[in-house]
Amino acid sequence: MSNPGRPVVLLSALLLVVAAQATANAAPDDGDHEMGSQIALVEGRAMPASQPLTAQVAQTPGMDVSSHQGNIDWKAVAGKGGKFVYVKATEATTYTNPSFAQQYTGAFGAGLLHGAYHFAVPNQSSGQAQADYFVDHGGAWSRDGMTLPPALDIEYNPYGANCYGLSQAAMVAWVHAFSDRVVARTKRYPTIYTSTKWWTQCTGNNGGFGANNPLWTPFYGSSVGALPAGWGFLTIWQYADKGTFPGDQDRFNGAYDRLKALANG
Template sequence: MRIAMVVALTEARPTRQQPAYALSVFVASVTAAPRSLEKRAAPQGIDVSGFQPTVNWNTVKANGVSFAFIKATEGTTFISSSFSSQYVGATNAGFIRGAYHFAHPDSSSGAAQANFFLAHGGGWSADGITLPGALDIEYNPNGAECYGLSAAAMVAWIHDFSNTYHAATSRFPIIYTTTDWWTTCTGNNAGFGSQNPLWIARYASSIGAVPAGWSFATFWQYADSGPNPGDQDIFNGDAAGLQRMATG
């Protein structure tokens, strides 16, 4: 994604009870890099978009990466032209994979954007290889940081998206954000940690504080570049836990 990246609207990304498949809190220090974690606990992942139109998934798999998030949609007008080939490629290479949606809370309702996402690759099935869809909610790449919404209006928008997605799939979407944005734009609302897995972005050697309501992050995006294409991610658990998450 994504953090603090200002680009055209069509490619913006800078930036449940708690799921039993995720371990408590990430160890406070996971040093810059993945190589020491390959094929062990804390499975490695990547997330990609149209900025990485061609990914050699077999090579990425051989590097020890086991899951991927792939950009599908943005707002209610943009569908990534790379999504289909990336998703099929990841599937054929044996990845656990899922789609993500970049939110524009100023352009339409949460329900409208959830339905657009669902209609263009963001669905979920209990097949053991599909992660619940992710809502990428973060810094506005083209205007006011919080999209001109009050904290209360932002919280209502996220609930609208989340509840619509849950009604269609039986799964609550993963929420991708930063602690700074969440604190600023939702008032550090604590109302999502009991249902939505957290995917936190922080490019540092430790994950730092997580937003209110969550006691840990399920996914950590720890770098925007590395030995594999796209952003670099870690799952907070083991390979069996990751597959349980995909199975539901």
């Protein structure tokens, strides 16, 4: 006796096999995640990028970039008033930005203060290992008056669970290990880029970093809102993902001479 439903079942099974094979053969993630990209995906954006910002002190305009921006006309950036840039150098211990040299040295040549940042993937290797990889591939610091302290970008996991499968205590230990190793290698505490929501969820809103590590946070609104525990003030504000400059739009929370003081340590 024939079964009229059997061809449909077989076709469905075949489609599932094809889909699974396509997933297995798909190119792996290229490891090039922009600063704040996962925060934007999870938390969204609170406002259009064009909304004006309010500030209590003088603000110094800048940006952060990755390989997504490619080669940049840094003289044009300087001509529009850009004063500083952070350039993505590395991710985990498996990725380096192929545009790093042009972006980092080009910004320096155009007179912008520059710094490098690392996108953390805490479940792939230790904080110390990722700090070493970062410093060895662009994350070093120079006492030249033009180099900003290294930065750690730690945010939602692009590969899985938000907190990378780490407990809050383990995450705090990971960040400490990264920071301590950067200090040992460069003599500078790294700036920490994160959102209050992620920091609260994944570290338990740990307050143990504010005394040494400058804070950089994203919030696309007219104010930054509540800061993570331990930080009494904000050093850098990422306020939009597009605008006058290439990449994300940032403001240093102070006048240019204070930004120079940060570079000088």
